[in-house]
Structures are given as C-alpha cells and as structure tokens.
Amino acid sequence: MSKLMKLNLKVWRQKNTQSAGNFEEYKVDASPDMSFLEMFDVLNEQLIETGKEPVAFDHDCREGICGMCSMVIDGRPHGPKQGVTTCQLHMRSFNDGDTITVEPWRANGFPVIKDLTVNRSAFDRIIASGGFVSTNAGNAVDANSILVPKEIADEAFEAATCIGCGACVSACKNASAMLFVGAKVTQLSMLPQGKPERQSRVVAMVNQMDAEGFGACTNTGACAAECPKQIPLSVIATLNREYISAKMNGK
Amino acid sequence: MTLESKIPVGTVSDKWTQYKSSVPLVNPSNKRQLEIIVVGTGLAGASAAATLAEMGYKVKAFCFQDSPRRAHSIAAQGGINAAKNYQNDGDSVHRLFYDTIKGGDYRAREANVHRLAECSTSIIDQCVAQGVPFAREYGGTLSNRSFGGTQVQRTFYAAGQTGQQLLLGAYSGLERQVGLGNVKMYARHEMVEVVKIDGKARGIIARDLVSGKLERHFGHAVLLCTGGYGNVFYLSTNAMGSNVTAAWKAHKAGAYFGNPCFTQIHPTCIPVSGHYQSKLTLMSESLRNDGRIWVPTKQNDERHPNDIPEDERDYYLERRYPAFGNLVPRDIASRAAKERCDAGYGVGQSKMAVYLDFKYNMTQRYGRTEASKLNIANPDDETLIRLGKEVVKEKYGNLFDMYKQITDEDPYETPMRIYPAVHYTMGGLWVDYDLMTTVPGMYALGEANFSDHGANRLGASALMQGLADGYFVIPITIGNYLNKEIHTKPISTDHEAFVAAENAANERIKHLIGIQGTRSVESYHRELGLIMWNKCGMARSEKGLKEAIAEIQALRADFYKNVRIPGSINEFNPELDKAGRVADFLELGELMCVDALDRNESCGGHFREEFQTEEGEALRDDENYMYVSAWESKGDSWELHKEELKYENIKIQQRSYK
Numbered sequence: 001m002s003k004l005m006k007l008n009l010k011v012w013r014q015k016n017t018q019s020a021g022n023f024e025e026y027k028v029d030a031s032p033d034m035s036f037l038e039m040f041d042v043l044n045e046q047l048i049e050t051g052k053e054p055v056a057f058d059h060d061c062r063e064g065i066c067g068m069c070s071m072v073i074d075g076r077p078h079g080p081k082q083g084v085t086t087c088q089l090h091m092r093s094f095n096d097g098d099t100i101t102v103e104p105w106r107a108n109g110f111p112v113i114k115d116l117t118v119n120r121s122a123f124d125r126i127i128a129s130g131g132f133v134s135t136n137a138g139n140a141v142d143a144n145s146i147l148v149p150k151e152i153a154d155e156a157f158e159a160a161t162c163i164g165c166g167a168c169v170s171a172c173k174n175a176s177a178m179l180f181v182g183a184k185v186t187q188l189s190m191l192p193q194g195k196p197e198r199q200s201r202v203v204a205m206v207n208q209m210d211a212e213g214f215g216a217c218t219n220t221g222a223c224a225a226e227c228p229k230q231i232p233l234s235v236i237a238t239l240n241r242e243y244i245s246a247k248m249n250g251k
Numbered sequence: 252m253t254l255e256s257k258i259p260v261g262t263v264s265d266k267w268t269q270y271k272s273s274v275p276l277v278n279p280s281n282k283r284q285l286e287i288i289v290v291g292t293g294l295a296g297a298s299a300a301a302t303l304a305e306m307g308y309k310v311k312a313f314c315f316q317d318s319p320r321r322a323h324s325i326a327a328q329g330g331i332n333a334a335k336n337y338q339n340d341g342d343s344v345h346r347l348f349y350d351t352i353k354g355g356d357y358r359a360r361e362a363n364v365h366r367l368a369e370c371s372t373s374i375i376d377q378c379v380a381q382g383v384p385f386a387r388e389y390g391g392t393l394s395n396r397s398f399g400g401t402q403v404q405r406t407f408y409a410a411g412q413t414g415q416q417l418l419l420g421a422y423s424g425l426e427r428q429v430g431l432g433n434v435k436m437y438a439r440h441e442m443v444e445v446v447k448i449d450g451k452a453r454g455i456i457a458r459d460l461v462s463g464k465l466e467r468h469f470g471h472a473v474l475l476c477t478g479g480y481g482n483v484f485y486l487s488t489n490a491m492g493s494n495v496t497a498a499w500k501a502h503k504a505g506a507y508f509g510n511p512c513f514t515q516i517h518p519t520c521i522p523v524s525g526h527y528q529s530k531l532t533l534m535s536e537s538l539r540n541d542g543r544i545w546v547p548t549k550q551n552d553e554r555h556p557n558d559i560p561e562d563e564r565d566y567y568l569e570r571r572y573p574a575f576g577n578l579v580p581r582d583i584a585s586r587a588a589k590e591r592c593d594a595g596y597g598v599g600q601s602k603m604a605v606y607l608d609f610k611y612n613m614t615q616r617y618g619r620t621e622a623s624k625l626n627i628a629n630p631d632d633e634t635l636i637r638l639g640k641e642v643v644k645e646k647y648g649n650l651f652d653m654y655k656q657i658t659d660e661d662p663y664e665t666p667m668r669i670y671p672a673v674h675y676t677m678g679g680l681w682v683d684y685d686l687m688t689t690v691p692g693m694y695a696l697g698e699a700n701f702s703d704h705g706a707n708r709l710g711a712s713a714l715m716q717g718l719a720d721g722y723f724v725i726p727i728t729i730g731n732y733l734n735k736e737i738h739t740k741p742i743s744t745d746h747e748a749f750v751a752a753e754n755a756a757n758e759r760i761k762h763l764i765g766i767q768g769t770r771s772v773e774s775y776h777r778e779l780g781l782i783m784w785n786k787c788g789m790a791r792s793e794k795g796l797k798e799a800i801a802e803i804q805a806l807r808a809d810f811y812k813n814v815r816i817p818g819s820i821n822e823f824n825p826e827l828d829k830a831g832r833v834a835d836f837l838e839l840g841e842l843m844c845v846d847a848l849d850r851n852e853s854c855g856g857h858f859r860e861e862f863q864t865e866e867g868e869a870l871r872d873d874e875n876y877m878y879v880s881a882w883e884s885k886g887d888s889w890e891l892h893k894e895e896l897k898y899e900n901i902k903i904q905q906r907s908y909k
Contacts, residue, residue: 016822033524035657041529041773048771048826053817056825058317060490062530064653065415066321088656113461114823121438124318128430132423133382136305137298137722140376144337147391157384157409160416164320187382194382 004029005091008099009043011055017111017119023101032092036079037062037069039091057116064088064228067163070170071116072103077167077226085165085228105166107175108213120166122212123180130204131184133193146192159186161229168223168231174215179223181205182235189242199246206243254507254881254894257683258362263900264345267366270684271727275734282307285733286741288455288470290442290497292319294414294421294714295697296476298721301424304433306726311468312425312434313457315441315492315828320422323478323490324717327414328535328650329398330406331378331714333371338395342403344368351712352901354400354580355677355705356855356871358510358879361900362684363702370719375407377722381420385409397540398710400580400908406711411535411650417714421721440466441828442497443760444752445473445504445693452504452693453742454749456756460828463821465753467744471736472692472729475501476721479676479698481514483836483843484788485780487673488520488533494832495839498680498699506688507881507892509681509701511839512847515708515856516789517674518584521657521667522604531672532657534607535650536710539577541612541643542667544568544584546605550595556606556666567591575908582707582856582869583908585671589789590867592670599668608666613639671789675713677704677856678846681881681894685728686720689881692732696720701879706855763830764820768813772830775810779803779833779840787844792860796848800841807837842882842889849891852876873903 007028014021028046030039037059044054060068069086073079079089094100102116110118148156160183168179185202188194194201217236224233259266277285285308289300292314300312314322336342347368352359375393379385385407386394395404409416428434437457443465444456454469480495481487502508519534519542545564552559567587569576579587588605591597598604618635621642627634640663644651651662658668680688680695682702687694697717704712743749786799810833818824853862853869854876862870878893 031525031527033659034527035529038527038529042527045771045773048815048817051817054826056823060316060321060492061323061326062491063326063532064656065326065412066316066323066490067318067325068316068321083652084656088653090656090659092659117823120317124320124426124429124436124438127320127423128426130430132427133380134427135377135380135424137302137377137424137726138373140373140380143335143375143379143385144392146379148387149391150387150389153384153387153391156382157386157416160384160409160419161412163415164318187384191382191384193380 067165105170129208130201171226177214182239291476293322293324294717297421304428329537330408354709359705507681510678513677515675520672546596604668606666617642
C-alpha cells in the first residue's frame with residue numbers, strides 16, 4: 001500500500017442556487033492510487049461522521065464516459081492532466097502537502113444547484129433544437145447501402161466522442177459553448193445521413209446556444225485544451241463555415 | 252396467479268411476423284389521447300420514449316441523472332451484435348438465436364430470443380440512419396469483430412465507445428421529440444412508487460431530486476427501463492447511481508421478479524486496488540480478440556511478466572477450451588480465472604489477478620501484416636512492435652489509455668492485470684412476450700427485465716436487447732394493451748390511489764431521515780456488497796447462502812436503527828437519494844440468496860459448488876430446474892412461481908466450448 005498524502009482542500013460550498021457561496025477548508029489523507037472523486041468520498045465520510053453536511057458533487061459512471069463529473073480543480077476544469085475527466089484523475093497527479101482548490105463550473109448557462117453541482121440542461125435544449133437526424137424508427141435502409149469512407153467515419157466519430165460535460169464552457173473566459181455545438185454539427189454534417197438537414201440544424205443550434213446565455217467565441221482555444229475527450233478546435237471552424245454557408249443560403 | 256407468458260403459437264421463426272400482422276392496433280387519433288410514462292433513459296428507455304412519441308403517443312420520460320444522455324448504457328464499450336452476415340461467414344438469424352440460447356445455458360425463452368435475433372439487423376440500420384459513426388472499412392462498409400461465445404464476426408462497434416455512440420443516437424431521437432413537444436423530459440427525478448388503480452398501473456410518484464418534492468404523474472401505461480441491479484454488490488462496473496429502486500417498488504406492488512440470482516461476473520476488469528475503491532472498471536471483452544489470458548506455471552511467481560519465458564506461461568483458456576480459446580463466454584472465463592487464482596497462480600500485489608497480454612497479436616498478427624504491406628522482409632522486433640502498436644491503438648486506444656490512467660502501467664509494454672467483477676444482471680422483472688410484468692399496464696424493458704439472456708449473457712448482446720425492446724418490440728406489443736384503453740380518460744392525480752402512494756413514499760422518506768443514527772449509508776452498502784460477493788458471487792453454496800440471508804437480515808435491521816442521513820428532505824440531498832436505494836438493495840440481496848438457494852443446480856453465471864462436473868464445469872439439472880423462477884412479494888417473504896421452459900427448436904445439451 002502506497003504512503004498516504006496529506007492534503008488541504010479549499011472547496012466551494014453553496015447551499016442552493018439563490019444563496020451566496022464561500023470556500024471552506026478541509027484536511028484529507030489520500031492514497032496516490034485513489035481517484036479524485038474517491039478522495040472526495042473519503043472527505044464526505046469524514047464530514048458525515050462528524051455530523052456535518054457532505055459536499056454535493058455530480059458523478060456517475062466514474063470511468064470518464066458519462067460526462068457527469070464536473071469540478072474546477074486549481075482553476076482548471078477536470079484538473080491538471082490533459083485528456084481526463086475528474087473521475088479518472090488520480091491523486092498521484094498531486095503531491096503530499098498540496099493545497100487544492102475545488103470549484104463548480106462557473107457560467108451563466110450552468111447555474112449552481114448546490115456546492116459543486118450545476119444545472120447543464122441548457123445542453124439538452126441545444127440538442128433538442130437540432131442536434132439529430134430526423135428519422136423515425138422503421139424508416140432505415142440497409143446499413144451498408146450508403147457507403148461512408150473510412151476517413152469521414154473516423155472524423156465524424158472523433159467529433160462524436162464529446163461527453164457533454166461542459167468543461168469547454170467552464171474553461172472559456174466568455175463561457176462559450178462553441179466546442180460542444182461544433183462537435184455535434186461536425187459529426188452530423190460530415191455523414192451522408194446528416195446532410196439533408198445540415199443548414200437548418202446549424203442555425204437552430206446556434207440560435208438556441210445564444211438564447212441559453214453562452215458567450216461568443218474569441219478563439220483562445222482554452223476549450224479544446226481542457227476538453228477531456230480532446231475534441232479539436234477545428235470543429236469550431238467547421239461550425240462557423242456551416243453557419244455562414246447556411247446563412248448565405250437564407251436559412 | 253398463474254404465469255401467462257403469452258407466447259404466440261406457430262413455428263418459432265414465424266411467431267413474431269404473425270404476431271405483428273395480427274396484433275390489435277391503436278389508430279393515430281387515439282394514440283394522441285394516450286399517455287405513457289417511461290422511467291429510465293438508457294438504450295431501452297430513450298429508444299422506447301422516442302419511438303412511442305414518433306408514433307403519436309404522449310410520453311413523459313424520467314431519469315435520475317442530470318441529463319438523459321448520461322444513463323449507464325453510455326459506458327458499454329465493445330459492441331452490438333446483429334445477424335447481418337456482412338462478413339459472409341455463415342451468420343444468420345438462426346445462428347444468433349442458437350448462440351444466445353446456448354450462451355444463456357438453456358435458461359432463456361426461445362420465442363423471445365428468436366425475436367431478438369430477428370430485430371437485430373434493423374437496429375444497425377436504424378442507428379446508421381441516425382448518424383451513429385460505427386467503425387468502417389476503407390471501402391466504406393461497416394466493420395465487424397468477434398465476441399465471446401460465437402464463431403462468427405457479427406459485432407458492430409465504434410472503437411471502445413459503442414454504448415456511448417448508440418445512446419447518443421437514441422438520446423438525439425429523444426431530444427428531437429422533446430423539441431417537437433411530444434415528450435416531456437424529467438431529469439434529476441427518481442421514481443419512488445407505483446400507482447395502481449383497479450389492479451392496473453396508472454402512474455408513478457417521482458421525487459424531484461433538486462427540490463426533494465414528491466410529484467404525481469398519470470400514465471395509461473408505465474415502462475420501466477431502469478437497468479440492472481449489479482450495484483447490490485457495492486463494487487461493480489455499474490455507475491454509482493445505478494439502482495434497483497424503481498424495479499423494486501414495482502416488485503412490491505405486484506410485479507414478479509424473475510431469476511434474481513442470475514448475475515454476470517465479467518472476466519476482464521481492472522482489479523481492486525484498495526479499501527477506498529468505489530467502483531470497478533471494465534476492460535472490454537473485445538480485447539479478448541487480441542489479448543491472450545495467462546498466468547505463470549509456477550505458483551506465487553514474483554517475476555515481472557515480461558521476464559517470464561513462453562514455456563513458463565499457462566494460457567489456461569486456450570488449454571482448456573481449444574475450440575473457443577480466449578473467446579469463451581464470460582461465465583466460463585470468469586470461473587477459470589478464479590480457479591487459477593484460488594489455486595495460487597494469481598499475479599499482482601493481491602494475487603487476485605491474471606494477465607491479459609497483447610504482445611503476441613500486436614507483433615505477430617498486426618505487426619507482420621503491416622510489415623508485409625510495406626514490403627519489409629524479415630522485420631525486427633522493434634519494427635513489429637512499432638507497426639503493430641498503431642493497429643492496436645486504433646482498435647482499443649481509449650481502453651488502453653483508461654487502463655494506464657487507472658493503474659499507472661502501460662499496457663502496450665506490460666500485460667494488463669485483470670480480474671472478474673460484477674457487470675450485468677440477467678435476472679429482472681418477469682415479463683411476458685409483450686414485455687408486460689405481472690401488473691397489467693406495467694412493462695419492463697432492457698436489462699430491467701429477465702427475458703432474453705437466460706443464465707448468462709453473451710457479450711455485445713445487452714445493447715442489442717435494449718434497442719430491440721425500445722425501437723422494435725414495445726412499439727408493437729404495447730398496442731395489445733392500449734387498444735383496450737382508448738376509452739380510459741386521463742385519471743386525475745387527486746385520485747385516492749395517487750394520494751395514498753404519495754403518502755406511503757413520504758412516510759418512508761421521513762422515517763429514513765428521522766433515524767439519525769451513527770453510520771453512513773455508504774458503510775452499509777459496502778458491508779452488504781461484501782456479503783453478496785463472498786456468498787452470492789462467483790461461487791455459491793447452501794451453507795454460504797443461508798449465512799448470507801441471516802447476515803443481510805441483521806444488517807437491514809441495523810440499518811433502520813443506526814443509519815445517519817445528513818441534511819433535510821426538501822433540498823438537493825444525494826445522501827438521502829442513496830439511502831433509499833441502499834434500503835432497497837438490502838431487501839433485494841436477500842431475495843437473490845433465496846433464489847440461489849432454491850436453484851439446486853449450476854447454470855451460466857449461477858455456480859453452486861455442490862453441482863459441478865469432475866472438470867469443474869457447471870452441472871445443470873434440466874429435469875428439475877428448467878424453469879424461470881418468478882418470485883412474488885409477500886411482504887416479508889416470497890412465493891415462488893415457475894415458468895417451465897420448452898425447447899422445441901434447439902436440442903438441449905451440455906454446453907461445451909472445448
């Protein structure tokens with residue numbers, strides 16, 4: 001068993017959406033093999049044992065795919081390591097004696113529910129506005145009847161790996177959701193199945209994104225740098241291109 | 252009550268076609284008057300909600316996560332089976348049907364499994380039409396790979412993220428219907444009670460997990476698509492929130508529970524590393540296409556795996572099961588790993604692990620093929636590794652990265668260490684051919700029902716079943732019930748049954764939070780999990796099961812005396828949510844042991860130590876146990892009902908993969 005690390009935590013506590021929040025300080029002993037969320041489990045057990053309220057945080061699959069976990073760790077969404085979610089971040093990425101600051105995603109589009117938990121339903125509404133192919137079950141032709149070149153399929157897949165966690169918004173100084181929207185627009189505009197609606201889709205999704213209060217993109221690239229699935233910045237270029245082309249077609 | 256499975260008459264291959272063309276329909280204008288509640292938004296729930304809404308029904312969908320896109324189907328890795336025969340390797344609907352029945356150790360219903368195999372091909376078409384980016388060949392056709400328990404390549408995949416891509420497809424269909432106003436979505440809501448009126452399911456009580464408030468929702472029918480109950484073991488590959496609560500409330504309200512002891516232990520998971528461990532991570536079965544499983548031939552061998560020469564390695568699956576090798580079904584691979592570790596050949600710090608090694612296929616299979624493409628004669632080892640690594644990376648890159656992230660070891664260099672872990676539950680709510688439970692109007696779809704996988708599920712068949720149920724089965728079968736409901740006007744939620752159900756839920760929650768003892772919910776869950784794993788896990792015995800039942804009863808009594816739930820009811824309180832779920836697991840765990848004790852045979856994932864062949868294989872007892880156990884809740888105890896299984900199209904034999 002590896003040696004325990006002594007950590008100081010500064011954690012954002014906020015009772016509900018309406019109330020003001022503040023940082024609280026805690027001490028936790030953690031094993032380097034623990035995930036960051038398991039370290040929070042230990043903290044919460046301590047809090048419960050001493051009659052205090054545990055820290056509320058979102059988490060579910062704990063294997064980096066559901067997109068539920070969301071912590072800003074020392075100022076960075078999902079912490080210091082590239083290409084991993086908070087649940088896949090291990091304490092070996094920290095040092096004995098470190099002080100770690102943990103906050104929720106901060107964006108107008110993601111109001112805090114409690115402590116480190118935020119409301120990301122804006123993303124669902126963006127998808128509902130156009131992030132789909134309009135096809136009903138039972139309509140499909142044989143899957144191999146429309147060939148898709150491997151390079152196209154691979155690129156569409158790369159964009160489709162977005163887990164909708166919102167780290168891109170959290171990382172952006174404008175709280176822009178362009179990487180999220182760009183990923184879906186790229187996936188569906190590349191594939192033949194998504195082409196019939198590509199123009200109406202991009203316009204509807206961008207309109208909804210704006211209505212949700214997400215900011216504009218100023219090309220700093222923080223979103224792609226912090227994306228745990230490493231969605232490339234090029235999806236934003238695709239989004240812009242698709243949008244301009246749709247607008248020029250009077251959509 | 253007698254169990255009516257309502258299997259249509261006729262030959263097995265015609266049943267579904269006949270059924271579809273003769274089942275009563277609901278006309279479009281009547282559909283608009285009928286309301287359906289869908290609980291859970293994984294593959295089964297999202298596809299059902301979207302499809303029913305497309306057909307014109309009014310749908311309300313519920314999930315406990317913050318978005319329907321996060322249901323745990325998202326984490327399925329390896330793939331989805333379909334009898335497309337795109338590889339020209341002799342696959343057919345019949346073969347998929349046969350493999351699934353045999354894989355389930357002859358404990359699944361023939362008619363349901365045949366229907367599943369028939370629907371499988373349409374699922375792939377549907378998903379491609381939605382823009383699901385499956386893996387493809389250079390010519391633009393879809394790519395396939397092999398999974399355990401089959402000898403054809405029928406598994407479609409999207410790298411190691413197939414579940415994610417399929418769920419996002421179903422989710423996009425669901426959100427489209429939300430946008431069109433046909434589905435009302437309730438995220439961060441948990442179903443806590445069923446509402447029954449005149450014996451029929453007429454709605455649910457749901458708790459808004461943000462405000463803590465209870466809500467009443469009416470529906471002409473209720474669909475439970477709430478997944479499996481593997482988290483009863485505490486440590487499993489399930490998500491932290493995966494739970495049995497909705498299914499358990501349905502069970503308490505009259506739905507029989509089918510084969511609760513049939514749980515799947517997946518052979519290739521990352522081993523437990525410490526007492527703080529909160530969950531286990533799966534390494535996809537697809538890895539067994541190219542990974543070879545072995546242990547040292549010497550006990551307690553402390554050498555680094557790369558230093559152990561070839562002739563001192565025991566590739567025990569290839570040795571014991573030459574016909575299927577590393578691709579034997581999950582139950583068999585898991586037991587074989589346990590057998591080697593129990594015998595002292597395990598590896599790693601805990602000695603409870605075996606190696607999954609990619610070196611041979613990386614170099615000799617892929618490295619050589621790539622070298623040959625590049626016309627490199629006599630490539631050296633370094634070249635083979637370099638070239639092979641690229642191929643392996645494309646196939647399994649995300650899984651290798653995940654393994655490295657968790658263990659801090661590089662699987663491209665060192666074999667993975669793996670050990671079995673709880674993954675899936677074949678058991679679930681008993682349903683008839685229409686997927687209806689024993690409560691009229693209440694259905695169970697996907698992993699939440701018991702129907703298609705018998706005593707062991709084959710890899711890449713869970714995604715197939717979830718989507719078959721949601722896209723193609725329930726849209727047809729629900730008409731068989733709803734055609735008789737077209738005169739039922741929506742019932743006011745002021746009806747006494749709604750009031751009573753809400754009161755019951757409210758009392759239960761108040762009671763739980765009022766206990767204010769000393770122990771955390773988590774500590775009870777962990778203790779329950781340990782009892783289940785040790786005594787109702789990979790190997791079970793009469794003695795162990797009897798002990799487990801007593802221990803669970805005692806733990807449950809203690810829970811209601813000493814649990815401490817902080818915070819209050821009417822707020823966002825994840826500890827309270829968890830307490831409700833653990834309370835239900837504390838009852839379910841007992842039923843699982845009761846069921847395992849009743850079944851005096853070994854079959855599939857259910858292995859009773861008393862019943863094994865001389866070679867240590869599962870010993871079925873077809874004469875006495877060829878039935879589905881359907882348990883009826885009687886308050887503090889259960890009554891067993893049996894659905895006899897009839898095999899008219901498949902010859903029953905001892906399952907062999909040798």
